[in-house]
Amino acid sequence: MSLEDAKYIRENVMAHNKWFEDCIPMIASENLMSPLAKEMLISDFADRYAEGLPGKRYYQGNIYVDKVETRAVELAKKIFNCDLADVRPISGTVANMAVLFAFAQPGDTITTCALAQGAHISTCEFGAFGQRGVKSVNYPWNESDMNIDVDGTAKLLKQVKPKVAQFGLSVFLFPPPLKELEDTFNEVGCLVWEDCAHVLGLIAGGQFQKPFEDGVNVVSSSTHKTFPGPNHGIVLGNKLTEEQVKELQHAIFPGVTSSHHLHAMAALAITLAEMDVFGKDYAAQACKNARALGQALYERGIPVLCPDLGFTRSHAVAADVTKFGKGKECAKLLEDANIICNKNMLPHDTSSVNPSGLRFGSQEMTRLGMKESEMDEVADLIARVVVKREDPAKVKEDVKELKHHFDTIQFCFNAGESAYKYRKLVP
């Protein structure tokens, strides 16, 4: 019955494709690739191997792969204003593992944010940090402005004297005050590492933060969240010593990768080329849209965090939906209305399974051309489900109607084309 199995799998993938054309996706860690980038995923690169760095591969057959990877590295260094880029980590978590392998030994202590403060699982003791045998100490947190407390953090860094101070979040509403901590970093002599998975596309477009101007030494990231590339990873560095560069490259290969998903690397290269041209407009609109979404949800009675700070300076907003039945229930009702978002921990939560928050991201609908006024419409649809408790099936019809006006891709070389061109599998 193997053909039946294959049919079943393919049909479900097609059903998913169809469903998402009818959805408003608002998961803050997702995005849509451009048609050109997507095309790279079905190229012959997908079937090949490369190990090592361009010009120094273990395998033959990499003549063109080397050219593509070299260009990707050049583009990344230009866009992020740094002197080292490595496009081989195959995901954000793998990029994090590479930095850990390079700069932390089992038994070391790293300072980080806590899961409930919005940190990613890979930088927690339960995830990659702990599994590398690294202990973590969390920064003090200001719940009112959803950021680390500067004075408390400076004090903590001087006490703990970590080899590595790590920053970066998955609920990344405001830039961390790194500039204010620069003297402390120098005094302690720690390496400053920021995980920019959520905000890489904003940084590429000149929004949110300039990590290397803020004194960051190493950036690790995914390349598929606000940065609208393939599921992949990247590591960036600036002013590292020769020894540190060597350790980092050795950690990436053979530490945590073998071949590095060459089709995804090529798609990343295309996305870098597109972000070099369109990144600024896209990132600015994504940030404006997120603030507009925050405002519109707040006006409709949904307690969005940080109203006094304009809700966010990134693509993401977070809301406390305790009074509407907690995150899980609200996210499910919204899914029934074809609005896709996720439950999320908020600082006062102790359970990651039943948290009180919802997280929304503006980036994907920004790629599809939505502006501030459409964020208002989206907020209205969300509020009809969460606040007014309208039947999700009824709201779904209006979600579909709105979405069908926003199904072409923007901010890329083939702008205006169907965003779903490369999804049309032949029935």
Ligand SMILES: *Cc1c(COP(=O)(O)O)cnc(C)c1O
């Ligand atoms: C998403 C995320 C990651 C993990 O990225 P993957 O590419 O999914 O492995 C790491 N760190 C942060 C802060 C994230 O938000």
